[in-house]
Amino acid sequence: MATIGFFGPITFRTSDRRILTFRNYSRESFANFAEHRLILRKPQLEFMGTELDIVTFNIDLNASNGVNPMKEYENLHEILKKGEAHTLVIGNKPQGEGKWVIESMSKALNVVLDRGQVYSLTLELSLKEDVEEEEGLVLWKPAPAPPPPMASPVQETQSETKTGTVTASVLNVRPGPGMSHAPIGTLTNGTQITIVGSSGNWLEIEYGGGTAYVYNQYIRVD
16 A cells, blocks of 8 residues: 555555556745836836635545545545645655645536436645744735825915816826825826925825825926
């Protein structure tokens, strides 16, 4: 008897009396990048970490191989319904950094006997990595909204109402007049805006139900 591996209560093995194995095993890994848009330049990527791995494979269950196809299917289906996580081992080597859950499973009946007994079926499984949470791990939370811009004690904002058109490919919108204010959005080329004031080289515009600032070099005032 040769044991190939196991997933929870399911053991993959081959012997003279029983064959239960898998085929088309595939494992996918993904990287996560944030894309930061820049004015008149290509976006820059920032590596944020890796995503959860996904494993897919097929299982052929045939009564001629000494297995009960429906019983093995029900065992796996019960794991799916309960959302249980189990270790996946292939060739005596655990796969991934933790356990795995069944994300999806499909069943195809290949041979059904005259009394409805399933003689052969094929399962397609998709497993997703379930990494245990590290002690003291702080989950990501969105940063709080920036406070409204404070009036400059040196230069007061001039009050005026005009319209303008964005001339840059992508123009950052900031909560205050200055590069020190992190962008809260972008405007694309050709966007029409309403100008309600100015502060130095920055134009105050109507934005998102309030006001915000854009650099005047990339605005054509109508």
